[in-house]
Amino acid sequence: MPERKINTRVVETKDTDWYWDLDKKIAVRADNRGPGDQTLGPYDTKAEAENWQATSTKRNDAWDNDDEMWNDVNSSYD
Numbered sequence: 675m676p677e678r679k680i681n682t683r684v685v686e687t688k689d690t691d692w693y694w695d696l697d698k699k700i701a702v703r704a705d706n707r708g709p710g711d712q713t714l715g716p717y718d719t720k721a722e723a724e725n726w727q728a729t730s731t732k733r734n735d736a737w738d739n740d741d742e743m744w745n746d747v748n749s750s751y752d
Contacts, residue, residue: 691716692723
């Protein structure tokens with residue numbers, strides 16, 4: 675019987691991609707990154723990887739705003 679993989683995701687990266695290592699708390703190149711659940715990225719530059727918190731905050735704020743708009747629109751159906 676063939677091996678069955680569940681919930682596997684392959685992300686193609688370039689050696690020039692950068693990641694933020696959550697364990698080491700440093701930016702690392704793709705060829706030095708740890709397990710996927712311990713890294714954030716990929717980022718195009720080392721500076722972008724080091725600035726991961728600002729990027730995350732910006733995305734979260736945008737998602738929160740979208741949620742508020744969604745809830746406002748759908749509250750008229752209650």
